[in-house]
Amino acid sequence: MSSRNRPVKVYWEDAASRILNLLITLSAEPKFRSTAWIGAKVDGYSGASDTVRKQLERDRILLAELGVRLDEKNSVDDDGQTEKLYRLDVASSFLPTVEFTPGQWDAVTAAGRWAMEDSLAEAVQAAVVKLTPASPLDAGRTAAPVVGTVPDSTDLTDTDVRRLRHALDHRLRLQFHYWPRLTAEGTERTLEPWGVAAVDGRLFLTGFDVDRGAQRTFRLSRIADLELVEAFCTEPVPDRPVRALVTEGLEAASTLVTARVLFRTEGALELRAHAHGEASSHDEGEVLTVGPVDRTWLARTAAAYAPDAVVLDPPDLVADIVARLERAHDLLGGSR
Numbered sequence: 001m002s003s004r005n006r007p008v009k010v011y012w013e014d015a016a017s018r019i020l021n022l023l024i025t026l027s028a029e030p031k032f033r034s035t036a037w038i039g040a041k042v043d044g045y046s047g048a049s050d051t052v053r054k055q056l057e058r059d060r061i062l063l064a065e066l067g068v069r070l071d072e073k074n075s076v077d078d079d080g081q082t083e084k085l086y087r088l089d090v091a092s093s094f095l096p097t098v099e100f101t102p103g104q105w106d107a108v109t110a111a112g113r114w115a116m117e118d119s120l121a122e123a124v125q126a127a128v129v130k131l132t133p134a135s136p137l138d139a140g141r142t143a144a145p146v147v148g149t150v151p152d153s154t155d156l157t158d159t160d161v162r163r164l165r166h167a168l169d170h171r172l173r174l175q176f177h178y179w180p181r182l183t184a185e186g187t188e189r190t191l192e193p194w195g196v197a198a199v200d201g202r203l204f205l206t207g208f209d210v211d212r213g214a215q216r217t218f219r220l221s222r223i224a225d226l227e228l229v230e231a232f233c234t235e236p237v238p239d240r241p242v243r244a245l246v247t248e249g250l251e252a253a254s255t256l257v258t259a260r261v262l263f264r265t266e267g268a269l270e271l272r273a274h275a276h277g278e279a280s281s282h283d284e285g286e287v288l289t290v291g292p293v294d295r296t297w298l299a300r301t302a303a304a305y306a307p308d309a310v311v312l313d314p315p316d317l318v319a320d321i322v323a324r325l326e327r328a329h330d331l332l333g334g335s336r
Contacts, residue, residue, distance in 0.1 A: 014044065015044075015059070017043075017044055018042070018043070018044025018045065018055070018059065019044075019059050019062065019063065021042050021043045021044050022038070022042050022044075022045075022056075022059060023063075023068070023088065025038075025041055025042050026070070026086070026087065026088035027088060027090065029087070029088075030087070031087065032071070032072075032073060032075070032085035032086060032087045033085060033086055033087065034075070034077070034083055034084075034085055034086075035049055035052050035053045035056060035083065035084065035086075036049060036052075036083075038052065038056060038086065039052035053084075056086070060072075060086070067093065068088075068093040068094075069088075069089040069092050069093050070086050070087065070088060070089065071086065071087045071088075071089045072084050072085065072086050072087075073085050097134075098131065098134040099134055099136075100131075100134055100135055100136060101136060102136045103198075103243055105135045105136055106197075106198035106199060106200065106201060106243075107198045108128060108131060108135075109128060109198070109201035110198035110201050110202055110203045111124065111128075112124055112127070112128030112201075156220070156223060156224065156226065160223075160224075160225075160226040163226050163227070163228050164193070164196070164205070164226060166228065167193050167228055168193050168195065168196075171192075171232055171233045172228055172229065172230075172231070172232060172233065173190060173191065173192055173193075173210065173228075173229035173231045173232075173233060174190070174191050174192075174193055174207075174226060174227070174228065174229060175188060175189070175190050175191075175226070175227045175228075175229055176188070176189060176191070176223045176224065176225055176226040176227065177189075177223070177224050177225045178218055178222055178223055179222045179224075180222070186224070189209060189211065189216070189218070190209070190210040190211055190229065191205070191207045191208065191209055191210065191216070191218075192207050192208040192210065192233035192234070192235050193205060193206075193207040193233075194206050194207040194208070194215075194237045194238070194242065194245055195207075195237075195242030195245065195246075196220065196242065197241075197242040197243040197245070197246040198243070199243065199246055199247055199250065199256075199294075200293060200294050200297065202219060202220075202221070202294075203219070203220040203221070204217050204218065204219055204220060204246045204249070204250070205217070205218045205220050205223065206218070206242070206245050206246045206249045208233070208235040215245075215248070215249050215252070216249065216253075217246055217249030217250055217253060217255070247292065250292075250294075251292055254295065255294065255295060256291065256292040256293065256294060256295065257291055257292060257293065257294075257295040257298060257314065257317055258289060258290070258291030258292045258293075259289070259290050259291055259298060259302075259311050259312075259313065259314060259317055260287055260288075260289055260290075260311070260312045260313050261275070261287065261288055261289075261290045261302065261309055261310065261311050261312065262282055262284060262285055262286075262287050262309070262310040262311075262312055263285050263286055263287075263288060263308070263309055264284050264285040264307060264308055264309070264310065265285065265308045267305070267308045267309075268305040268308045268309040270301060270305070271290055271298075271301060271302065271305060271309050272288070274290050274291065274293050275288035275289060275290045276288075276289060277289045287312065295317065298311075298317065299317060299320045299321050299324060300324070302321050303321050303324045303325055303328070306321070306325060
């Protein structure tokens with residue numbers, strides 16, 4: 001029978017503790033250290049000097065396979081005997097300190113959410129997780145999300161991406177099919193592209209929609225069948241950063257929303273991370289302004305945090321959240 005979903009014994013390898021202790025100790029020691037020093041200072045290494053040397057050699061090989069390098073050199077001890085000294089090569093073993101601006105972190109998370117071939121998806125997601133400590137403080141990393149993100153999926157091919165870049169570089173029009181929602185019918189659009197930018201971890205294309213006669217912004221993952229049009233763009237590109245243009249386009253389309261949220265407890269940190277301005281007092285807590293953020297994300301997340309966080313306005317968003325909670329109530333058979 002399969003052992004899947006059965007409890008298993010949890011254990012910790014002594015060697016793992018020893019290696020972690022070695023890394024922690026040598027990280028604070030810029031000097032070369034002898035086997036005797038390591039045996040005396042690092043928990044997990046014990047026994048005669050020859051035993052410690054063998055343990056250290058095995059651990060050094062294992063660390064090398066993991067990309068962590070121990071430098072070694074020969075020295076002469078007080079008795080005139082040759083001995084090996086070791087030091088952690090910090091420069092080649094660890095990445096330098098990495099910090100991201102909010103805009104850069106948006107681009108990193110957008111890349112991490114972009115669906116790709118199975119052989120790369122897991123590695124990319126793991127890389128984004130490892131980079132999370134370098135994210136800016138206002139990127140929402142003060143609390144784990146209560147509503148999971150759905151990775152972007154796209155029908156864009158390498159050829160489509162090359163055409164998009166060519167259109168942006170040479171100011172040419174584009175035609176493509178666009179699905180505003182995954183359940184909607186696709187429509188053909190003609191666009192004079194202004195640029196691509198990431199907002200809230202999603203990639204968007206914005207520009208002048210020829211048929212609508214105004215700016216429109218499109219989620220890149222919902223575009224397909226992209227073609228170049230043999231016509232140059234006629235509308236000038238606004239003199240603002242592309243990310244600002246994307247944000248303006250999303251706000252105009254009501255894709256982004258700003259809301260007043262009543263925080264009844266100290267929780268709901270995920271929502272608090274997107275709040276700004278001074279808090280106003282309330283009989284049940286404090287009221288903060290949240291946004292602009294993705295409307296769908298805010299509706300789902302606020303519903304998940306209820307009743308610790310209560311959206312007060314705008315009214316249409318409140319109605320959406322109430323409807324979500326009522327549906328959840330019905331699905332649970334009317335139980336609390």
